[in-house]
Amino acid sequence: MPQQYPKVTYKEEGMREGMQIEDANISIDDKVTLLDALGETGLDHIVVGSFVSPRYTPQMARIDELMQKFKPKEGVTYTALALNEQGVERAKQYSPPLTLDRRGNRPGLSMHMCDVFARRNTNRSQMQEMERWPQVIATAQERGIKEASIGANASMGSNFLGDFSADVYIKLLEKQHELWNDAGIEVTAASVGDPMSWCHPAKVEEIFYRVKEKWPEITHFSGHFHNARGMAIPSMYAAITSLGPDDELALDGTIGGFGGCPYCGNGRVTGMAPTEDAVHMMDDMGIDTGVDLDKLIDCVWMLEEILGRSLYGHVSKAGPRPKTIDKLYDMNAPFIETPEQAKHFKTGSKAYEGGVSPWREPIKSPYRERVEKGLPAYEVDGDWPWSEGFFPKPSN
Amino acid sequence: MPQQYPKVTYKEEGMREGMQIEDANISIDDKVTLLDALGETGLDHIVVGSFVSPRYTPQMARIDELMQKFKPKEGVTYTALALNEQGVERAKQYSPPLTLDRRGNRPGLSMHMCDVFARRNTNRSQMQEMERWPQVIATAQERGIKEASIGANASMGSNFLGDFSADVYIKLLEKQHELWNDAGIEVTAASVGDPMSWCHPAKVEEIFYRVKEKWPEITHFSGHFHNARGMAIPSMYAAITSLGPDDELALDGTIGGFGGCPYCGNGRVTGMAPTEDAVHMMDDMGIDTGVDLDKLIDCVWMLEEILGRSLYGHVSKAGPRPKTIDKLYDMNAPFIETPEQAKHFKTGSKAYEGGVSPWREPIKSPYRERVEKGLPAYEVDGDWPWSEGFFPKPSN
Numbered sequence: 001m002p003q004q005y006p007k008v009t010y011k012e013e014g015m016r017e018g019m020q021i022e023d024a025n026i027s028i029d030d031k032v033t034l035l036d037a038l039g040e041t042g043l044d045h046i047v048v049g050s051f052v053s054p055r056y057t058p059q060m061a062r063i064d065e066l067m068q069k070f071k072p073k074e075g076v077t078y079t080a081l082a083l084n085e086q087g088v089e090r091a092k093q094y095s096p097p098l099t100l101d102r103r104g105n106r107p108g109l110s111m112h113m114c115d116v117f118a119r120r121n122t123n124r125s126q127m128q129e130m131e132r133w134p135q136v137i138a139t140a141q142e143r144g145i146k147e148a149s150i151g152a153n154a155s156m157g158s159n160f161l162g163d164f165s166a167d168v169y170i171k172l173l174e175k176q177h178e179l180w181n182d183a184g185i186e187v188t189a190a191s192v193g194d195p196m197s198w199c200h201p202a203k204v205e206e207i208f209y210r211v212k213e214k215w216p217e218i219t220h221f222s223g224h225f226h227n228a229r230g231m232a233i234p235s236m237y238a239a240i241t242s243l244g245p246d247d248e249l250a251l252d253g254t255i256g257g258f259g260g261c262p263y264c265g266n267g268r269v270t271g272m273a274p275t276e277d278a279v280h281m282m283d284d285m286g287i288d289t290g291v292d293l294d295k296l297i298d299c300v301w302m303l304e305e306i307l308g309r310s311l312y313g314h315v316s317k318a319g320p321r322p323k324t325i326d327k328l329y330d331m332n333a334p335f336i337e338t339p340e341q342a343k344h345f346k347t348g349s350k351a352y353e354g355g356v357s358p359w360r361e362p363i364k365s366p367y368r369e370r371v372e373k374g375l376p377a378y379e380v381d382g383d384w385p386w387s388e389g390f391f392p393k394p395s396n
Numbered sequence: 397m398p399q400q401y402p403k404v405t406y407k408e409e410g411m412r413e414g415m416q417i418e419d420a421n422i423s424i425d426d427k428v429t430l431l432d433a434l435g436e437t438g439l440d441h442i443v444v445g446s447f448v449s450p451r452y453t454p455q456m457a458r459i460d461e462l463m464q465k466f467k468p469k470e471g472v473t474y475t476a477l478a479l480n481e482q483g484v485e486r487a488k489q490y491s492p493p494l495t496l497d498r499r500g501n502r503p504g505l506s507m508h509m510c511d512v513f514a515r516r517n518t519n520r521s522q523m524q525e526m527e528r529w530p531q532v533i534a535t536a537q538e539r540g541i542k543e544a545s546i547g548a549n550a551s552m553g554s555n556f557l558g559d560f561s562a563d564v565y566i567k568l569l570e571k572q573h574e575l576w577n578d579a580g581i582e583v584t585a586a587s588v589g590d591p592m593s594w595c596h597p598a599k600v601e602e603i604f605y606r607v608k609e610k611w612p613e614i615t616h617f618s619g620h621f622h623n624a625r626g627m628a629i630p631s632m633y634a635a636i637t638s639l640g641p642d643d644e645l646a647l648d649g650t651i652g653g654f655g656g657c658p659y660c661g662n663g664r665v666t667g668m669a670p671t672e673d674a675v676h677m678m679d680d681m682g683i684d685t686g687v688d689l690d691k692l693i694d695c696v697w698m699l700e701e702i703l704g705r706s707l708y709g710h711v712s713k714a715g716p717r718p719k720t721i722d723k724l725y726d727m728n729a730p731f732i733e734t735p736e737q738a739k740h741f742k743t744g745s746k747a748y749e750g751g752v753s754p755w756r757e758p759i760k761s762p763y764r765e766r767v768e769k770g771l772p773a774y775e776v777d778g779d780w781p782w783s784e785g786f787f788p789k790p791s792n
Contacts, residue, residue: 021733055754056752056754113774114763115761115762115763115764116727116759116761116763116764119727119755119759119761120727120755120759123755125761126763130787130788131788133788134788134789157717158773159717159718159724159725160724160725160727160761160764161724161763161764161767161773162718162719162720162724162767162773163717163719164773164774165774165776167776168774168776171774171776171782175782175787179787179788179789197714197717198717200677200680200681201630201633201677202637202680202681203680227710228710228713228714229673229676229677229710229711229714229716229717230629230670230673230676230677230709230710230711231673231677233626233629233630234597234629234630234633234677237597237630237633237634238633241598262731262732262733262751262752263731264732265725265729265732265738265740266713266714266715266732266738267731267732267733267734267735267737267738268733268734268735268738269710269713269714269735269738270714271710274626277625277626277627280625280626281596281597281625281626281627281630284596284598284599285596285598312708312710313626314623314624314625314626314665314667314708315625315626317624317662317665318593318624318625318662318665318666319662320625321553321555321559321593321594321625322555322558323558323559324558328555328556328557328558329555329556329661331512331515331516331556333661335658335659335663336658336660336661336662336663337417337658337663337664338663338664339663339664339665341663342661342662342663342664342665344661355658356452356658358451358452359515359516359519363512363515363516365511365512365515365521365556366511367510367511367512367522367557368511368512368556368557371557371558377554377557377558377560378509378560378561378564378567380561380563380564380567386567391526391571391575392526392527392529392530392575393530393575
């Protein structure tokens with residue numbers, strides 16, 4: 001696959017997007033164990049939770065305890081969500097290890113395209129969100145900021161207002177772009193957000209193409225896709241393939257694909273892209289995420305244990321594609337039927353011991369023999385299996 | 397989304413691919429009810445099961461009873477799998493309603509790229525599969541067939557042999573193409589199969605592009621993708637977008653995304669693309685599947701009831717994107733958190749009655765007022781909300 005893809009950075013959102021819609025009584029010890037394990041997977045950026053009012057988000061009530069107990073891993077960026085000044089003040093106590101302003105030198109004019117969702121989720125209207133823009137711009141100017149970001153949340157549609165076309169998204173971004181322009185600050189980044197799972201790969205492609213066409217100097221993209229309609233992973237794929245090698249793309253997901261909020265209308269079935277599936281997909285595109293999939297799957301299993309149910313991701317259940325002789329399945333493995341048996345990719349052959357074995361003789365294959373000798377199953381440019389006589393000739 | 401997509405035909409495989417890996421004791425009455433309900437959804441093509449030995453596929457032991465009891469819907473194509481002559485003879489008793497040879501006038505040279513899987517699944521080696529080719533070609537010639545198909549199963553990789561590059565796939569198809577050429581029969585169709593879930597959108601794209609580039613006269617494509625690594629839906633998307641409006645594409649999936657076989661090594665966690673998610677994705681691309689999503693979701697709920705567990709699909713849990721005023725969510729709905737509450741898209745507001753409602757006053761929004769009056773939330777080419785003064789101006 002000789003494509004040239006953008007540089008992708010990935011943010012694990014499970015401790016926030018996931019935990020915020022789960023049982024508030026999950027123990028802090030479980031959360032600490034999970035967060036510590038996530039830190040060991042090679043993930044570059046982990047969101048630890050949010051500093052919000054415990055009244056309506058009791059799941060985050062004990063985040064201070066989590067901050068005090070978890071073991072930050074060197075080299076990992078840890079961030080947290082804060083929706084107001086009070087939250088930011090609380091978060092500051094834990095910085096470091098928390099990084100407070102990840103967007104750093106590229107401030108953005110945030111807004112929701114869905115006024116209803118803004119009101120439900122943040123108690124502010126879209127108009128009130130936009131009222132902050134002059135201050136954001138003024139601060140950027142004071143700080144001597146050179147590059148800024150444009151974008152909108154709920155970019156593709158709303159459960160309360162319906163579909164938003166790419167035209168509307170672009171038009172809103174034009175307004176933001178003008179404001180930065182007037183302030184003499186160059187726009188080099190654009191974001192799409194999708195709290196209500198309206199993402200679709202065709203729309204993501206359209207939006208990213210149009211942004212690039214209109215503002216070629218924009219090379220930093222970010223996509224935060226929710227998954228209530230199963231479109232988060234295809235949308236990630238579309239985002240990756242619609243950008244080029246000089247672009248940078250920031251993507252978000254959660255282990256197991258859990259997540260959501262009580263405001264969007266889909267609750268716990270909202271979800272995000274399962275991180276293990278996203279990483280596995282990118283691995284096969286030659287995009288290096290630095291993640292150890294085996295350790296990541298341990299985290300998913302741990303999380304499923306904590307939640308007491310199976311989650312949405314696939315790679316944690318079936319394992320990654322086995323590509324090397326030490327990972328390939330035993331060709332004489334008996335029937336493998338149940339999810340427990342399917343875990344053999346990690347737990348070994350005892351997982352399927354005693355299963356039905358319908359073959360009269362053990363299976364043998366010249367292809368497998370080659371692979372076991374370290375040869376490729378097929379030699380594309382060699383002799384095997386292309387020799388004269390290998391393929392049947394019609395008799396006539 | 398002004399793309400031009402191929403004509404897509406869709407085959408529902410749940411009664412075969414799904415049921416064959418589930419409990420053999422699921423009652424025939426349940427299967428009849430489900431199959432009858434599927435017939436009412438608008439699905440064009442439904443696979444009813446397989447005529448195979450009950451010894452190793454006890455799930456299909458009572459297919460005769462199913463055939464006798466189900467109510468075929470006029471206009472729906474019903475097919476069944478048969479792996480040998482005996483199976484074909486058994487199926488013939490039920491034709492009609494069964495259609496026996498759906499490929500009709502475009503016979504193919506079938507083979508598995510994975511010799512090990514062929515042996516495990518069908519008790520035949522790849523070599524034995526290919527030995528049938530001369531007979532297939534001779535029969536085609538006798539019947540005066542004008543167009544033929546090339547392709548391979550396990551096209552992208554194997555759990556027992558590892559990855560297969562697109563180069564290998566193309567090279568094997570070249571061999572098949574030569575044989576048809578020598579027989580004076582034009583090749584106009586190509587297929588990829590994927591029993592071991594090695595599909596990846598980037599590889600599907602590469603394969604389809606290369607086939608089209610090499611053999612422009614091939615305009616009929618088919619893709620049968622399994623989902624153990626969550627790549628079936630992205631692969632469908634890639635298949636659709638890599639073909640053009642003069643092409644035809646046949647895709648397969650299962651309601652709920654259930655399915656698999658005991659031979660592939662992933663059992664029940666193999667799955668296929670959930671039909672409801674696939675249909676929903678295509679709806680938004682303007683690809684008319686003729687399927688009534690509401691009825692299809694009824695089938696998924698029925699199936700989950702039969703199996704006693706939640707399946708992989710998303711749209712059955714969160715509902716389709718609501719696009720019209722009668723479907724949009726109530727903006728004053730309280731917190732929606734659990735999967736049961738999320739079913740409100742079908743069961744109505746009683747699903748979330750009594751949930752927390754954190755807002756001091758009922759939410760109102762000028763956008764929603766517009767939508768309730770039948771106006772678009774945003775007028776892209778009109779005045780709303782683009783008037784002077786709507787967007788904040790920096791003070792400096």
